Amino acid sequence: MSFGLSRGKQLDPALGVVGIDALEPLPDAVLGDRRAGYLDPRAWFAHPDRPLEIEIGSGKGTFLVQQGERSPETNYLGIEWAGEFWAYAADRVRRRGLTNIRLLRTDATEFLAWRCPDSVARVVHLYFSDPWPKKKHHKKRVVRDEVLAQIWRVLMPGGELRIVTDHDEYWSWMRAHFDRWTALQPPEALASALGEMPAGPAFVEAPFQTPDSADAGELVGTNFERKFRVEGRSFHAEVLRKDAGSA
Secondary structure: OOOOOOOOOOOOOHHHEOOHHHOOOOOHHHHOOHHHHOOOHHHHOOOOOOOEEEEEOOOOOHHHHHHHHHOOOOEEEEEEOOHHHHHHHHHHHHHHOOOOEEEEEOOHHHHHHHOOOOOOEEEEEEEOOOOOOOHHHHHHOOOOHHHHHHHHHHEEEEEEEEEEEOOHHHHHHHHHHHHHHOOOOOOHHHHHHHOOOOOOOOEEEEOOOOOOOOOOOOOOOOHHHHHHHHOOOOOEEEEEEEOHHHO
């Protein structure tokens, strides 16, 4: 599928791309130890010691570019599956010379589960992810127990999952999941991801704070948000903070 984003121009995503060789085939050892395939995404940046934030479904890269320009001391990894969106976003990064942003084309949920080590990210951003409204497609939603378990694992103690959606039914689904993940006993999916069950709630809810790169009246200022505001849609926002006591 082509979205016509390049408008006939040649996209050059070179600077902002994580090279394909960064994701070598998973070793056979992952059959016995999931950690055998882990790699540290912080090493993909010029300054790997800086805090890392990950955006799942970075789209055209609007949030990453806006926030990356405002926060040069933070590294941002955008993960996008759609090839044209990925290339368009990386081309924007190249044109602005933003060395603190990298774009990776892959399935974000698979990357978190099989590639990403524990406690590497300060924030995971999830803005306007596909609601997959048909019941038979709900298993593709990002907000589900097995993915939340991997996000929890990848976040540093005190790290945050920040979510915005415009989809009311998906929001109800999310709220049911949030209730489980902020309960005294987390879902068994967390034990499956970690090999053990941490004590206490996995996440605690926190107020959603608008990033300073958003325009007045916006939550995050993505392309989807701006489009949906014109259409008169309402929005839901949430922050789940990894409980440092359960790490």
